[in-house]
Amino acid sequence: MDWDKLRIFHAVADAGSLTHAGDRLNLSQSAVSRQIRALEDSLGATLFHRHARGLILTEQGELLFDATNSMSKRLETAAARIKDSEEEVFGELRVTTTFGFGLLWLAPRLPKLYEKYPELKVDLILDERVLDLPMREADVAIRMKEPSQADLIRKRLMSVQMLMYASREYLDQNGTPDSAEDISDHRLICQSTDAAQVMAGASLVQTVMAYNPRSTLTINNYFGVLQGVLHNLGIGVLPDYVTHDFPQLVRVLPEIESADVPVFLAYPEELRQSQRIAAFRDFVQEEIITYRKHLRSLEKA
Structure with a gap:
């Protein structure tokens, strides 16, 4: 043919x-x-x-x-x-992850990656769908569960939890809840349980909804939930990794938390030797080490 x-x-x-x-x-x-x-x-x-x-x-x-x-x-x-050189990192790298992790954790850290590899071209694909890596819908994925596709190299990066947060200004105006029952006096900001999200997040929202919040604001991604919390609209359900970049958030109701959500990095076996993949993988791992050190320093403070 x-x-x-x-x-x-x-x-x-x-x-x-x-x-x-x-x-x-x-x-x-x-x-x-x-x-x-x-x-x-x-x-x-x-x-x-x-x-x-x-x-x-x-x-x-x-x-x-x-x-x-x-x-x-x-x-x-x-x-x-x-095209992958043994010593240089350049060309396009298609990275897929969820809206929340991509907007709130990964994107703010990309300047460090570009500073180290200025010729790299990152195509960041934010999608709750699991893209087909072996079919090259993306080169590398960061996902909130272990990928099930075959022929993938996968590495567990860390675990996250969904917790309850509010702004200091909101709490000064509306009071700090002392128990889960006090949710009935507050507005809850969260993703709808029908929205695409990890099961742990949906389960936590269902638990909190059972306490009949006075009002609700549902948004289909965590970036929107964060904006609602930062603008003093209520108490939000957010992944714990946002605290690193938004120290003005105050955790409330510490007894309410989700199960651990594993975070995995994965890429096709055939890209094992890719210098771009290796550079991105090492960058993410270094940033996670820095993130964990910051969390430990907060715990000691």
């Missing part, structure tokens, strides 16, 4: 248009059309339904696109491994 025709077919299927595919490939629309017709003739199958709004893959076209998509991702992996 002609590799060049497959490359052109993949571009057309991805773009949904002969014109757009031609622009990507620096080919005329007629040249792209000729290559697609030649590929269809060689296969004895129609690959696209053609209509005024563009092109739609036929069933046979879908089968071929699945194959070329897998080929494309494997080629990307090979290219990434080839």
